[in-house]
Amino acid sequence: MAEEKKLPKEQKPEEKKESSGISRREFLKDAGFVAGGAAAGTAFIKLLGCEKVTPEGVMKYVCPYCKEEFDTFDELKAHVAAEHAVAPIAPETIKLTVNGHLYELTLGVEVNEWDTLVYTLRDVLKLTGTKIGCDHGDCGMCTVLINGEAALSCMTLTVECDGKEITTIEGLANPETGVLHPIQQAFVENYGFQCGICTPGMIMTTKALLDKNPNPTEEEARAALAGNICRCTGYVKIISSVLAAATLLQKTRSKG
Ligand code: FES
Numbered sequence: 001m002a003e004e005k006k007l008p009k010e011q012k013p014e015e016k017k018e019s020s021g022i023s024r025r026e027f028l029k030d031a032g033f034v035a036g037g038a039a040a041g042t043a044f045i046k047l048l049g050c051e052k053v054t055p056e057g058v059m060k061y062v063c064p065y066c067k068e069e070f071d072t073f074d075e076l077k078a079h080v081a082a083e084h085a086v087a088p089i090a091p092e093t094i095k096l097t098v099n100g101h102l103y104e105l106t107l108g109v110e111v112n113e114w115d116t117l118v119y120t121l122r123d124v125l126k127l128t129g130t131k132i133g134c135d136h137g138d139c140g141m142c143t144v145l146i147n148g149e150a151a152l153s154c155m156t157l158t159v160e161c162d163g164k165e166i167t168t169i170e171g172l173a174n175p176e177t178g179v180l181h182p183i184q185q186a187f188v189e190n191y192g193f194q195c196g197i198c199t200p201g202m203i204m205t206t207k208a209l210l211d212k213n214p215n216p217t218e219e220e221a222r223a224a225l226a227g228n229i230c231r232c233t234g235y236v237k238i239i240s241s242v243l244a245a246a247t248l249l250q251k252t253r254s255k256g
């Protein structure tokens with residue numbers, strides 16, 4: 001039974017901006033204006049990725065419902081509001097079980113339709129072990145487990161996770177003794193990091209891999225971590241760490 005946790009009361013800090021001056025969450029918030037006015041949840045999710053660049057390099061905005069193309073996002077918003085209004089479907093409370101603790105987040109208070117999971121984890125739940133690199137689904141730094149599957153928390157809306165189990169890097173070490181999880185231990189012993197910013201994502205991807213394939217080959221380990229970028233290490237020691245983690249986990253299981 002998941003233990004219920006109280007939410008921290010701190011103010012949400014200023015969001016990190018992209019070099020373009022707009023954070024991913026701000027973009028989503030703007031995109032959510034259409035769906036948020038007439039609907040939320042699935043309708044909102046459908047608006048993500050509505051932009052496309054033509055072969056001539058022109059940005060177009062594509063209606064996710066009828067595929068009609070528009071020159072501006074405002075035109076798309078007006079079109080969706082007029083032609084495709086649907087009933088609200090998002091629940092009023094989003095229930096997330098994070099590292100075994102149940103959090104109930106009120107929609108419009110602790111969570112908005114446009115909030116990404118990484119934002120909710122870091123800025124609302126104060127679980128800052130999950131890192132943000134690109135904030136666009138390219139680097140793997142924000143990887144967490146959602147219902148046991150590795151997922152990019154910068155590309156996942158919090159409302160999509162209602163009722164799901166999330167595991168972050170904070171959920172791996174023994175909560176009572178603080179003893180590191182064997183995967184964490186293997187990364188330490190094999191120098192699988194330098195600056196460490198990519199390491200939580202690497203470790204969570206490794207966890208998803210070893211949960212499914214306890215004895216991966218080097219090739220399988222490289223394939224599993226292909227979406228996780230490290231700017232420091234050259235990957236050799238990371239892959240050694242993954243393979244060492246597999247051995248350490250097997251030893252731990254045979255002892256236990
Ligand atoms: S921060 Fe999510 S993939 Fe880069």
Ligand code: FES
Pocket residue numbers: 192193194195196197198199229230231232233
């Ligand atoms: S250890 Fe620095 S980015 Fe991977």
